[in-house]
Amino acid sequence: MVHKFPDDFVWGTATAAYQIEGAANEDGRGESIWDRFSHIPGNVWNNQNGDVACDHYHRYKEDVQILKEMGVKGYRFSISWPRVIPDGTGKINQKGVDFYNNLIDELLRQGIQPFVTLYHWDLPQALQDRGGWTNRDTTDYFAEYAQQMFKQYGDRVKHWITHNEPWCTSFLGHAIGVHAPGLKDFSAALLAAHNVLLSHGKAVEVFRQMGLDGKIGITLNLTPSYPASNSADDLQAATISDGFSNRWFLDPVFKGQYPDDMVKVFGTFAKIPEIQESDMKLISSNIDFLGINYYSRSLVKHNPDAQFGVETLKPEGQYTDMDWEVYPQGLYDLLLRIKKDYGDIDLYITENGAAFKDVVENDQIDDIDRLNYLKKHFEKAAEAIRDGVKLKGYFVWSLMDNFEWAFGYSKRFGLIYVDYETQRRLWKKSARWYKDVIANNSVD
Numbered sequence: 001m002v003h004k005f006p007d008d009f010v011w012g013t014a015t016a017a018y019q020i021e022g023a024a025n026e027d028g029r030g031e032s033i034w035d036r037f038s039h040i041p042g043n044v045w046n047n048q049n050g051d052v053a054c055d056h057y058h059r060y061k062e063d064v065q066i067l068k069e070m071g072v073k074g075y076r077f078s079i080s081w082p083r084v085i086p087d088g089t090g091k092i093n094q095k096g097v098d099f100y101n102n103l104i105d106e107l108l109r110q111g112i113q114p115f116v117t118l119y120h121w122d123l124p125q126a127l128q129d130r131g132g133w134t135n136r137d138t139t140d141y142f143a144e145y146a147q148q149m150f151k152q153y154g155d156r157v158k159h160w161i162t163h164n165e166p167w168c169t170s171f172l173g174h175a176i177g178v179h180a181p182g183l184k185d186f187s188a189a190l191l192a193a194h195n196v197l198l199s200h201g202k203a204v205e206v207f208r209q210m211g212l213d214g215k216i217g218i219t220l221n222l223t224p225s226y227p228a229s230n231s232a233d234d235l236q237a238a239t240i241s242d243g244f245s246n247r248w249f250l251d252p253v254f255k256g257q258y259p260d261d262m263v264k265v266f267g268t269f270a271k272i273p274e275i276q277e278s279d280m281k282l283i284s285s286n287i288d289f290l291g292i293n294y295y296s297r298s299l300v301k302h303n304p305d306a307q308f309g310v311e312t313l314k315p316e317g318q319y320t321d322m323d324w325e326v327y328p329q330g331l332y333d334l335l336l337r338i339k340k341d342y343g344d345i346d347l348y349i350t351e352n353g354a355a356f357k358d359v360v361e362n363d364q365i366d367d368i369d370r371l372n373y374l375k376k377h378f379e380k381a382a383e384a385i386r387d388g389v390k391l392k393g394y395f396v397w398s399l400m401d402n403f404e405w406a407f408g409y410s411k412r413f414g415l416i417y418v419d420y421e422t423q424r425r426l427w428k429k430s431a432r433w434y435k436d437v438i439a440n441n442s443v444d
């Protein structure tokens with residue numbers, strides 16, 4: 001069966017600054033928390049880091065040429081805050097600003113729409129030294145940074161994403177500790193989450209005040225939660241899992257309040273952040289679209305000995321190299337749920353993709369598992385559009401293999417294979433297939 005997409009559907013790919021740029025100490029770039037974190041032994045697989053990564057800072061023209069050949073309509077990338085404002089606030093680094101000017105101009109020359117993420121986890125270390133996201137002042141520094149970026153690029157960039165995955169920024173970075181800055185303090189994570197959301201609201205306010213021609217939104221990683229049975233305990237476990245993964249961010253952004261049930265759950269063992277009067281109004285400022293990062297689902301059951309009484313199960317089925325279950329139905333269910341519970345807003349899949357082990361034979365990479373993963377998820381996206389969801393675009397994670405955070409370069413998500421020894425880029429089978437999907441605007 002052929003799944004056709006709307007004529008103006010934005011097919012794209014996504015990346016992030018720290019994962020691909022390299023040039024970590026070049027042209028005035030300041031240190032980020034990921035430079036600091038990745039250089040501490042033990043934090044990253046094989047003690048790898050983003051010093052060089054995919055050398056995109058020097059190879060961006062070649063990479064945009066690949067995007068052009070692939071036929072993408074949009075390209076989602078992030079700006080490295082410390083590359084453009086090395087201390088996080090104050091002085092601009094013109095060479096850093098010029099890099100993104102050149103990248104944006106090259107994309108537009110090739111007819112590709114830039115979708116720009118302002119924050120994809122690489123906070124300037126200078127701001128971390130003042131408390132980072134647990135310091136409410138950082139919300140103002142973020143608004144200052146956003147205003148500068150709107151001023152520099154707002155004439156050409158028409159789609160802005162304030163934050164990538166506040167859940168990861170907050171919980172992976174401040175509670176679980178596997179991401180920068182590596183804290184293990186749930187109260188700090190809740191405070192960071194509040195300040196990240198508040199900074200989002202302040203950036204949206206600045207965007208509106210500047211009267212720019214463009215659209216602004218936020219990207220949330222969302223994981224639909226399914227109960228292992230219809231027992232009351234398992235249903236409650238799924239509700240809590242949904243609250244922790246999804247509603248703790250969706251409700252503030254779209255309803256202007258934190259979910260009561262989760263305030264009670266978190267309040268039993270952590271400090272709920274003090275909320276100032278205008279905070280929730282700012283956080284729930286009207287946005288033009290929601291970016292959704294979807295990778296898999298959670299299947300859960302009640303277990304009184306597990307965190308929040310929720311045990312995550314590992315059902316039979318196919319798993320990616322990240323040990324994430326392949327579950328395309330979750331994308332359909334998630335999209336319909338967002339429309340039902342949070343409103344009929346424009347949506348973009350700002351990330352979806354899979355890591356599988358790639359084998360290179362005679363410069364060919366037959367990554368059929370990744371191709372099939374994408375095919376199944378594209379089909380579910382088409383079904384969601386058929387059933388009334390305003391899905392406007394889909395960005396495959398990722399354009400190319402890159403620095404996979406604490407996993408270093410051990411996990412490959414790219415449509416394009418990167419030989420890190422030579423920095424050669426090689427088209428995988430999935431990339432050639434995706435080129436045809438885009439050309440036909442359909443999945444067969």
Ligand SMILES: CO[C@H](O)c1c[n+]2c([nH]1)[C@H](O)[C@@H](O)[C@H](O)[C@H]2CO
Pocket residue numbers: 016019164165168221222293294295351397404405413
């Ligand atoms: C559960 O996966 C998360 O939503 C997620 C997965 N991913 C992400 N978030 C990040 O936005 C990317 O930087 C990662 O490279 C990518 C692949 O791991």
